[in-house]
Amino acid sequence: MRGTFAGQGAVLEDQTEAKRSEVVARMKALRRRLEAGDDSEVLAWVIPRALACAHRPLRHHPLYGGSGLPIPREAQPLILDWVEQIRMESIASIISFMHDRDLR
Secondary structure, eight states, X not given: OHHHHHHHHHHHXXXXXXXXXXXXXXXXXXXXXXXXXXXSOOOEEEETTTEEXXXXXXXXXXXXXXXXXXXXXXXXXXXXHHHHHHHHTTOOOOOOOOOHHHHO
16 A cells, blocks of 8 residues: 555655646746737636636836836836736736835
8 A cells, every 4th residue: 555655645746747848838838928028918728717827017028127126116017917817817816926126
């Protein structure tokens, strides 16, 4: 019985690693689109319609992007557009894992 449990654990680890790799690849693709100026999508769904990942607003924007850089006032309409896109996806909660320098 112990071997069966260990085998199930290995399968679960493999599935978790596969999902992690998939999400990382989707976030990299999202980053490339955002850097190219295509902000038509801001989310990568991990669990469809239940859990998604997103870069912080304007993190990879061609003009306003960058880590730790203050977002200028003239970019406010773009932030509001990002918020509206999030609302349109029916996102109810956001958990932020940003660095302190990005929270400023």
